[in-house]
Amino acid sequence: xxxxxxxxxxxxxxxxQDILDQNRLLINEINQNHESxxxxxxxxxxxxxxxxxxxxxxxxxxxxxxxxxxxxxxxxSPEGESTGTLRSDGKANNxxxxxxx
Numbered sequence: 001x002x003x004x005x006x007x008x009x010x011x012x013x014x015x016x017q018d019i020l021d022q023n024r025l026l027i028n029e030i031n032q033n034h035e036s037x038x039x040x041x042x043x044x045x046x047x048x049x050x051x052x053x054x055x056x057x058x059x060x061x062x063x064x065x066x067x068x069x070x071x072x073x074x075x076x077s078p079e080g081e082s083t084g085t086l087r088s089d090g091k092a093n094n095x096x097x098x099x100x101x
Contacts, residue, residue: 005073012066019055019062026052 030048033041 005069008069009066012062012069016059016062019059023052023055026055 026048030045030052033045033048036042
């Protein structure tokens with residue numbers, strides 16, 4: 001893998017970790033608000049849950065982008081031509097890899 005691809009992976013993983021850390025805080029606040037059973041706290045949970053859902057969508061999108069980038073980088077490498085696995089009878093099973101598109 002070249003340095004640019006590796007830097008993009010690292011950047012995406014840092015973004016994902018930041019969002020997951022934020023989600024942990026959101027979930028803690030949502031739980032505290034729920035346990036308080038106060039109307040204004042429960043009302044605030046609506047916005048917090050929306051933010052949490054948006055964060056989850058963002059993480060899924062980032063992972064999708066990582067998967068796509070990884071597949072492209074493997075396609076570009078000479079080793080990425082086939083899986084080269086063995087069947088249960090010990091014979092070669094040279095299937096083409098599946099591509100994410």
